[in-house]
Structure formats: C-alpha cells, structure tokens
Amino acid sequence: xxxxxxxxxxxxxEEDDIALYYLGDFSDKxxxxxxxxxxxxxxxxxxxxxxxxxxxYLIIEAFQNIIRYSLxxxxxxxxxxxxxxxxxxxxxxxxxxxxxxxYLKDRIDDLNKMDSNALKNKYKEILVNKKFSExxxxxxxxxxxxxxxxxxxDYYFEKYHNEDDIFYILLKYIKNHDVKQTNVFxxxxxxxxxxxxxxxxxxxxxxxxxxxxxxxxxxxxxxTTSSLRQKKLVYHLSVEILQNLSLHALEIxxxxxxxxxxxxVNGEFNINVGNYINNFDINDFNxxxxxxxxxxxxxxxxxxxxxxxxxxxxxxxxxxFIDIARxxxxxNYKFFEINDNYSxxxxxxxx
Numbered sequence: 587x588x589x590x591x592x593x594x595x596x597x598x599x600e601e602d603d604i605a606l607y608y609l610g611d612f613s614d615k616x617x618x619x620x621x622x623x624x625x626x627x628x629x630x631x632x633x634x635x636x637x638x639x640x641x642x643y644l645i646i647e648a649f650q651n652i653i654r655y656s657l658x659x660x661x662x663x664x665x666x667x668x669x670x671x672x673x674x675x676x677x678x679x680x681x682x683x684x685x686x687x688x689y690l691k692d693r694i695d696d697l698n699k700m701d702s703n704a705l706k707n708k709y710k711e712i713l714v715n716k717k718f719s720e721x722x723x724x725x726x727x728x729x730x731x732x733x734x735x736x737x738x739x740d741y742y743f744e745k746y747h748n749e750d751d752i753f754y755i756l757l758k759y760i761k762n763h764d765v766k767q768t769n770v771f772x773x774x775x776x777x778x779x780x781x782x783x784x785x786x787x788x789x790x791x792x793x794x795x796x797x798x799x800x801x802x803x804x805x806x807x808x809x810t811t812s813s814l815r816q817k818k819l820v821y822h823l824s825v826e827i828l829q830n831l832s833l834h835a836l837e838i839x840x841x842x843x844x845x846x847x848x849x850x851v852n853g854e855f856n857i858n859v860g861n862y863i864n865n866f867d868i869n870d871f872n873x874x875x876x877x878x879x880x881x882x883x884x885x886x887x888x889x890x891x892x893x894x895x896x897x898x899x900x901x902x903x904x905x906x907f908i909d910i911a912r913x914x915x916x917x918n919y920k921f922f923e924i925n926d927n928y929s930x931x932x933x934x935x936x937x
Contacts, residue, residue, distance in 0.1 A: 588849075589920040591783070592860040592932040596845045599668075599790045601766055606667040607780055607788035607847075610808040612652045612680075619803040620665070621645055623789075626796040637674060637759070640734060641667070644676045644757050647727045654727075655690065656680040657750060664777045668768060672761035677754070677773040684749040691743070697728055698738040705733045735759045740770040752777075788847040793832035801828065805848055809855070819913055820855045820937045824848070826906035827859050827933065835861035836928055854915070855937045863931040868921055874904055875919055878911040886912045910935050 599605040604627060608620065621642050624634060634641055645667065652663055657680075664679040682690070700708065709729045732739060740756040754777070756770045780788065786808040789801050802824055809817050828846060835842040844861030863871070881889065890908045910917060917935035924930055 588856060588858050588934045589918060589932040592845060592847075592858050592934070593920075593922050593930055595788070595847070596790065596860050596930065599845070601670055602790060603669045603671070604667065605669075605788070605790040606665075607776070607785065608665045608804060609662065609780060609786050612649055612656070612663050612665070613807075616804060616807050617646065617649045619800050619807070620667075622800040623797060623804070626794070626800055627791060634669070637669075637672065640759060641669070641674050641676075643734065644674065644731065644759070647731055648676050648678045648755075648757060650727055651755065652678055652680050655682050655686055655753065657683055662781065664780070666773065666776060671765045673765060673767075674757075674759040675768050676757045677768075677770070677776075679752055679754045679773065679777045681746055681750050682753045684751055686753075687743050687751050690741070690753065693728060694739050694741055697732045700732070702733070702736070705729060709733065731757055742770045742774060744774065784849045784851050786848050786850055788845070790843070790845045792841050792843050793828060793835070793846070795829075795832065798825070798828040798832060801846065808848070808850075816855070816937055820848075820857070823910050823913060823935065823937065824857055826909055827857060827935075830906050831859050831861050834863075836864050838862055838928070856934055857937070858932070858934040860930060860932040862924070862928050863921070864928055865923070865926065868929060868931075872921070875907065878907060879917075881911070883912065913937070 606620070606623065608616070610616065624638060624642055624645070627634065645665075648665060652665075656663060662681065664677075666675075666677045668675040697705065697708075709726070712726050712729065728739065735758060737758045737760060740758065742754040744752040744754070746752050754770050754773050756768070756773050760767075787801070787805045791797065802821065805824060806821055809820050831844045831846065832842065835844050842861070844859060846857075846859050849856045849858070878886065886908060890905070890912055893905045893908055914935035914937055917933070919931065919933045922930040922932070
C-alpha cells in the first residue's frame with residue numbers, strides 16, 4: 587500500500603518545484619526548521635530567488651495565525667507550502683473556538699474588499715491607533731498578507747466538535763495564472779487525506795545534505811514516542827535513507843528529485859522515500875535487496891560489519907540499506923517502470 591501511495595504522491599506533486607507538508611507542534615523550533623528548508627533549497631537550486639523573502643514572511647505569518655487563534659498549537663494543526671513555477675501557495679488548518687469564527691470572517695471579508703490604497707491606510711490606522719487585540723494585532727498580520735500578496739485571502743470554516751471549528755486559510759502569491767492553481771477546498775482535501783493516512787511530514791523536492799538536515803529537524807519534532815531507542819532509530823535511519831536519496835537518485839533534467847514522508851500508525855513510524863533510478867541498475871539492486879529480505883538478523887550483522895570495513899575504502903556498497911534491514915521491523919520496495927531508460931523506486935520501512 588505505501589509503495590503505491592509513494593508513487594501516487596510523487597505523480598500528483600510532480601509539477602511542484604517544492605511541496606512541503608507538516609502536521610504537529612507549531613513552535614519557534616518547527617518554524618526555524620521549515621524556513622531553513624527554504625533557505626537551503628534556494629542555495630542549492632536558486633528555486634526561490636526574489637520570492638524567498640516573501641515566502642519566508644508568509645510562512646511566519648501563517649505560523650503566527652496558528653499561534654494567535656488556535657485552541658491548541660500541538661493538536662492536528664496543519665501547514666503546507668507549494669511552489670509551482672513562480673506561484674506560492676501557503677496554507678494552514680487549525681482548530682479554533684466557535685466565537686472566533688465571526689471575528690475572523692468579518693476581518694478577512696473586509697480586507698478582501700479593499701484595494702491597495704485602502705489596505706495601506708488600514709495598516710497605518712492600526713499602527714497609529716495602536717489597536718492591538720488580545721489575539722495579538724487586531725488583524726495586522728492579515729493586512730500585511732493582503733498587501734504583500736495582492737491577492738484575496740481564501741478561507742473556509744468547517745464544524746469540528748461541539749462548539750469548535752476547523753479554520754482553513756490559503757495565502758497565495760501569483761505571478762503566472764496559466765500554471766496549476768490550488769484553492770482552499772484543495773487545502774481541506776489535503777488536510778483530510780494526510781490526516782486519514784496519518785502522515786506527519788511530507789516533502790517533495792531536490793535533496794542534499796543541508797536540506798536533509800533541515801527536513802530531519804522538522805521530523806524530529808514529531809518523533810514523539812515513549813521509547814528513546816525507537817526515537818534514536820527513527821532519526822538515525824531517516825538520515826541514512828535521505829543520504830542515499832541525495833547521493834544515488836537518478837538525475838533528470840539536472841535535478842535529483844524525490845519524495846520523503848513519515849507516517850505514524852499504532853505507535854510505529856513508517857519512513858517512505860521515492861526517487862528515479864536507472865533501469866540499467868535495477869537488476870543488481872533488486873538482487874541485493876532480495877538478499878537483505880531473506881537474511882537473518884545474525885547474517886545482516888555479519889554483512890554490516892564486513893561492509894563497514896569495505897566502505898572505509900570505497901564509500902559505497904549499500905551500507906545504509908543493510909543498516910535499515912538490521913534495525914527495521916519490516917521493509918518493502920517496488921520499481922515502477924517509467925520508460926526504457928528509468929523507473930521510479932519506492933522504499934519504506936517500519937520502526
């Protein structure tokens with residue numbers, strides 16, 4: 587199931603330069619890790635360019651809205667970033683009290699009716715009159731979002747439990763109206779899909795050392811478990827599989843792209859990756875993975891020690907996959923043929 591899901595997710599987000607999803611605690615630590623992904627992405631591929639500062643600003647404001655209005659900043663709160671060519675889509679979903687709905691609806695509806703001059707005057711009015719609410723700004727952040735994006739704020743409220751609601755909001759910066767768009771009901775669908783599949787982190791992009799480190803920091807925040815050993819293993823093996831992806835993924839059109847996501851089901855973490863692979867390499871690689879599947883824990887330990895010595899000299903040989911086979915409770919993989927030259931390789935393991 588996870589192999590098909592990995593491939594389906596990559597296909598769905600294939601046109602995205604970057605797709606990043608996060609479900610969990612909204613704190614300064616998670617905000618810093620997410621913005622570091624943007625910085626490192628831009629340094630690696632120049633993906634954002636002049637959009638970088640605007641993107642980071644919108645991420646910060648999206649986080650602030652969660653913190654200002656959410657009933658609980660660590661329960662089922664959702665963040666998503668998509669960059670498609672020169673278009674940026676940043677969305678959040680969080681639980682708010684019913685009394686907040688009218689307040690937010692009135693503020694956003696008023697802003698959506700304003701032109702650039704009216705928004706500028708509204709911003710000055712709030713600053714001059716110092717109309718700061720107990721929520722932290724009387725909508726000052728929403729005013730700035732409207733001014734910077736020059737787009738209407740897309741939102742939707744959905745009844746949750748009793749007197750609570752889910753507040754969906756989509757912030758957009760659009761430079762090309764001809765490419766794939768998204769709307770707030772897409773956000774709702776993403777939220778429900780990822781929640782139903784218990785995905786806590788999803789990332790589609792090019793991978794590299796600095797980006798991997800930031801992605802792992804985002805994941806680590808959500809690696810809540812009663813077992814310290816489990817947490818250490820999930821961290822260590824996530825690093826292993828991301829290193830493999832960034833080193834050995836097939837380069838297509840100058841990019842080594844792939845997907846990485848983590849689910850947590852019944853106390854077990856499921857780590858999933860997918861990337862392109864040269865068809866020429868599949869036969870030997872498949873044989874190697876089959877050997878790992880069929881080997882006992884003792885055999886894998888012997889294989890690991892032998893390969894550890896060999897890797898000191900050649901830096902290759904699948905040490906990371908042997909380590910995963912040793913430590914994971916289960917691993918699975920699949921090759922999806924794309925054309926005569928390359929296929930899409932999916933790999934998942936449970937801790």
